[in-house]
Amino acid sequence: MTAKSAKKSAAKDNPLIADNRRARYDYFIEESYEAGLALMGWEVKSLRAGRAQIKEAYVFLKDAEAFLFGAHISALPTASTHVIPDPIRTRKLLLNRAELSRLVGAVERRGYTLIPLELYWKNGRAKLKLGLAKGKKEHDKRDTSKDREWQREKSRVMKHSRR
Numbered sequence: 001m002t003a004k005s006a007k008k009s010a011a012k013d014n015p016l017i018a019d020n021r022r023a024r025y026d027y028f029i030e031e032s033y034e035a036g037l038a039l040m041g042w043e044v045k046s047l048r049a050g051r052a053q054i055k056e057a058y059v060f061l062k063d064a065e066a067f068l069f070g071a072h073i074s075a076l077p078t079a080s081t082h083v084i085p086d087p088i089r090t091r092k093l094l095l096n097r098a099e100l101s102r103l104v105g106a107v108e109r110r111g112y113t114l115i116p117l118e119l120y121w122k123n124g125r126a127k128l129k130l131g132l133a134k135g136k137k138e139h140d141k142r143d144t145s146k147d148r149e150w151q152r153e154k155s156r157v158m159k160h161s162r163r
Contacts, residue, residue, distance in 0.1 A: 017126070018052045018119040025144060027115055027133035033103070035066065035128045036094035042085050043073050047126055051076070052119055059093065059114035059130060061104055066093040068116060068128065093128065106132055 023029070039047070046052065057071035068091045075085035095103070106112040111134075118129040136144070 016118060016120045017047050017050060018054045020054050020057070020115070020117050022055060023115045023117055023131060023133070025136075025141060027113065027131065027135055028140075029115070029117070029131040029133050030112065031132040032117065033095065033099055033130045033132070034122075035130055037068065037126050037128055038092040038094060039126060040083065042075055042083060043091075044126065046073050046076055047119070049076060054116045054119055054128075057116045059116060061100075061107055061114070064100055064104060066095055066100060066103065066114070066130075067091065068093055071116065071119075093130075103132065 052071065052073045054071045057068060059066055059068055061067075070088060071091065072087050074087050103114065107114060112132050113135065115131045115133045116128055117131045120127055120129070
């Protein structure tokens, strides 16, 4: 199996709905977790249509439960008539008890933040990839952008040297 076909099969297994690229720029991601989402029917239809964004979303813990706050899932025009869709409602995250207790300890005692990284499909269910993160300072962000620019320049030089 070539790298290209492996990448395509991985994309079919977990098609991405929404990505939070800004999170990797603003935070150091220490660990990542996979959580399910408690959704309504119209939200699932909107996710299948790709109408979601998690750029400004965050996760908060309350009473040993995790909630996704600020994620925007816009309703389709053909949404149900008996339910009034709220695009930015708070959604419950489904994690097992051991993961929740580990996250509560990290967030409350050690000062970490929970950031949503990706929203994707897995076996027909919507999943959210969470990152346990520490915030970057301004100089760390500059280092990240310098590294990215250097990698881009290095690949450009290597491409021209092969010709």
